[in-house]
Amino acid sequence: MGLVIVANREPLREQEGRWVPSVGGLVTALLPVLARRGGVWVAWGDRTARERPTLPYPPNHPQFTVRRLYLSEREVSHYYYGMANRVLWPLAHYFIERTDLRREFYKEYARVNQRFAEATLEVWGTDDTVWVQDYQLMLVPGILRQARPEGRIGYFWHIPWPAVEVWRVLPWARALLRGVLGADVVGFHVEEYAENFLDAARRLLGAEVRDNLVCWEGRRVRIEAHPIGIDTRAYRHLSYDPKVRAEAQRIRREAGTEHILLGVDRLDYTKGILERLLAFERFLQANPYYRGRVTFYQVATPSRTRVESYRALKREIDEIVGRINGSFMRDGWVPVRYLYRAFTREQLAAFYRAADVALITPLRDGMNLVAQEFVAASEDGILVLSDLAGAAQVLPEALHVNPYDxxxxxxxxxxxxxxxxxxxxxxxSALKQRVEALDVHGWARRFLESLEV
Incomplete structure (x- = not known):
């Protein structure tokens, strides 16, 4: 029984003339399954996709194939930067004021979803299982169901599913719900999101809901919570790597203070970086004793730099960092060390190892894997975690906070x-046990077992 993964981004990247697996939780979880079972990963490809629409991997002894879609500049602009990033992303994270409800965005989104579905139908074997991923492809399950009524289709939503009062703001809320309900099993990270989806199906579509089942068009669609984790084995090994430990010691020497705080995020308005910096500023104002004794490292990976709101956010963060350092810096002590660049997994593990406290305080987050990475790599660190992240529901031993407070x-x-x-x-110790149980490979196995039961 083969597997067809349908996701926005392809799982391979070109490096020094050869293709290697991309970095990311989804790729880590699903590539081993795809290699073992055989199948196809359908995705938006890079600039070479027009000339190379299929990519067997590994080239000499292929275990699976990547079916690559070439997207035009208009498709990228309207489907990805428009509908996905300026409509669905802010709305799912409760930032209604940031949504840009343009009809041309939705029309292009529907066309690109149709292209993904057609590419999937080309490679979908009779006994294969199809697993569609995330908010960029909400219409794909419904299109596939119309074409193959007896097919086995799963769908996973990787960000928060908001309350129905928020979701119904979308002019296309019902059409998108119908698309998702083309699946046999719909997965979310935590029960709250699953319950919100069930409520939307009942109130917006008039669907009959029984426990975790949506009775829809003569079928029963199961709505389930499957919390995703990290590659715990890899992070366990990293935490004991001599090079990682040496780099952690270097970071502590560089800071030159007794305590290190750490934030690690993509530069995104949902991550609460501004509010976190203001909280650190307030901490320094209220606790003069700790001035010169605490350093805050904020790692911010560049993200969606083509979107103006993200560029504006960077300017705001730059200003606040400058204000804090200008107000409190003395005798060589730099209160905030702001690192605006990407880091390797090994480099991040060193920061996790060096930090006494991780501040993971998103304003909303589907799960937040950085919280789990910190727990896996740290020896005795404390996790300060936003109550508005999905991770808060599976990591109760963290110090929970309201990120707006x-x-x-x-x-x-x-x-x-x-x-x-x-x-x-x-x-x-308690958190490490929980993170071990959430392992990303187990997440993939559990979802597929439920889909294929």
Whole structure:
């Protein structure tokens, strides 16, 4: 029984003239399954996709094939940067004021979803399972169901599914729901998102809902929570790597302070970087004793630099970092070390290892794997975690905060720094067990087992 993965981005990247697996949780989870079972990964390809629409991998002894779609500049602009990034992304994260509800975005989104579905139908074997991924491809399951009524189709939504009062803002809310309900099993990270989806199906489509089932067009669609994890084995090995440990020691020497705080995010308005910086500023204002004793490293990976709102966010962060450092810097102490660039997994593991406290405080997040990465790599660090991230529902031993509560986050920083070692070890030990249980390979296995039962 083969597997067809349908996802926005392709799982391979070209490096020094050869193709290698991309970095990312989804690729880590699904490539081993695809290689073992055989099948196809359908995706938007890079600029070479027009000349090379299919890519066997590995080239000499292929285990699977990547079916690559070439997207025009208009398709990229309207489907990806438009509908996906300026409509669905902000709405799912409760930023209604940032949504740009242009009809041309949705029309191009529907056309590109049709292209993805047609490419999938070309490679979908009779006994294959199809697993569609995420918000860029909401209409694909419905198109596939119309073409293959008896096919086995799964769908996974990787970001928050908002309350129905938010979702219904979309002029195309019902059409998108119908598209997702083409699947046999629809997966979310936590129960809250699954319940919100069930509510939307009931209230917007008039579908009959029984427990976790949506009765729709003569079928029963199961709505399930499957929390995703990280590659725990890889991070466990990294945490003991001598090079990683040496780099962690270098970071601590560079900071020159007793305590290190850490934030690691894509530069995105949902991640709460601005609010986190304001909380650190408030902490320094309220706790003069810790001036010169605490350094805050904020890693911000560039993201969606073509979108003006993201460029504006970078300017705001630059200004706040400058203000904090200008107000408090003294005797060689730099309160905020702001690192606007991408880092390798090994480099991030060194930061996790060096940090005493991780501030993972998104304003909304589907799960947030950085929280799990920190837990896996840290020895005795404290995780300060937003209540509005999906991870908060599976990591109860973290210090939970409301990311909008600047004063509350500042107090949590103080509590984390002052926490007795015995409590620190108890918390991190419990969290490590939970992260082990959430392993990303187990996530893929559990979802496919449920789909193929």
């Amino acid at each position: 600047i004063e509350g986050v500042a107090q949590a920083i103080r509590e984390a720094i002052r926490m007795p070692m015995r409590e620190r070890y108890a918390r991190i």
